[in-house]
Amino acid sequence: MAASSDVHGEGGIPDMAKLAQSLPLETRCLPFSLRQYGGFWLPEWILPGLEAVHTHFEPRASDVFLASFPKSGTTWLKALAFATVNRAEHPPSGEDHPLRRRGVHDCVNFFESTFAVSREGGDVFAQLPSPRVLATHLPYSLLPERIVEDSSDSDCRIVYICRDPKDALVSGWLFTKKMLAAAAATNGGIVEMLPPAPYTMEEALDLFCHGRCVTGPHWHHVLEYWEESRRRPEKVLFLRYEEMLREPACNVKKLAEFMGCPFTDEEESAGVVDAIVDLCSFNQLTNLQVNKTGAMEGRLVARNELFFGKGVAGNWSNHMSPEMAARLDRIVEGALRGSGFTFASFDNSA
C-alpha cells in the first residue's frame, strides 16, 4: 500500500493553493465540490487543511487518532474513546461529564478540518493535554509521515472504524439531505457547500459505485487501514461498527487496551466499562439536550442531531432496492478480490 511519502513525492505535500485548481473536479456529489488527490476524492475545502497538517501539525508519541470513512460510526467511536481515556478525571456516570454538556465533535476534533477552517488549528491542538484523542477522515496514505512512520520517536496509535458500504452510503445520503435543508434554513455555515439540488439515492449510488464520494472510493479507504492493521497491529486497531453494536463492552475493552489504558479488574467489577457503554449509547446521546439543539462549534449547518440517524446495521434496505444493493456488493467484492478482506455482511461465517 502506498505510504504517504510515495503519494506526495520527494518534496512532501504540494502547495494546495496552486495545485487544487488543476486536480480533477466532481461537482455532482453533494454537499461539497470534490477534488481527486492521491487516488481519493476529497472535499475541495479540506485541501488547505491537508497541506497544513503535513506542514504544521506536531504529533505527540501518546496521540491516538480515530480514523474513519464518513458515516461509519465516527461519532460513536469518538465518544467511546474520549470517555475511556478521560475516565479518571471524568467518571462516566458523573452528571457533569463533558459528553453530557458538549457535542461529541467538540470533545474530539477532526484535525484536517480544524486546520482547514482556522489558521489557529495548530494552537488548539497544542493546548490539549496528553494523551490527545483526535479524529480524521483522511485515507491512511494521506496521513502525515510523522504520524505513520516506524520510529522510536513515534508511538502514535490509530483506531479505524469500518462499516458496511451500503449503510455508510445511505447514512451519508440522508445526512447530506438534512444538511442541505439546514443550510437553506440558516443561510449556510462557514464551509461553502454546493447549491441545494434534488439528490436521489440512484444518483448517490452511481457516484459511490464510481468511488466518487467524500474520501472515496470507500473500499480503498477501508482496505488501506485494514492492511496496515494486519502489518502493524500494535499501531492500527481495526474495529467494525456491526461488531461494536453486537458486543459494545468487549470492543470498549479492546479499545482501552490498545490505547494504553486497559481497565483494571477493580474498574470492571465497579461497572466502569458498562457505564462508558451506557453514556455513549445511541439512546443516551440522542436524549441529551446538547445533541438535540446544539451545533458543532463554528459550523452552523452541522447541528449535532444530524450525526444521529437510526444507529443500526442494515438500514440500507429501507432506501435501496435489492438490485441497487447487489450492484454495489458486486463492485465492492470485485475491488476487494484477492485482498483477504471482506465486509461483515459478505462474510457468512461471521
Ligand code: A3P
Ligand atoms: P445511521 O445514519 O445509519 O443511523 P458518523 O458518526 O461517522 O457520521 O456516522 C453516523 C452513523 O453512526 C449514523 O448511522 C448514526 O446514527 C450512527 N451513530 C451515531 N452515534 C451512535 C451511537 N452512539 N451508537 C450507534 N450508532 C451511532
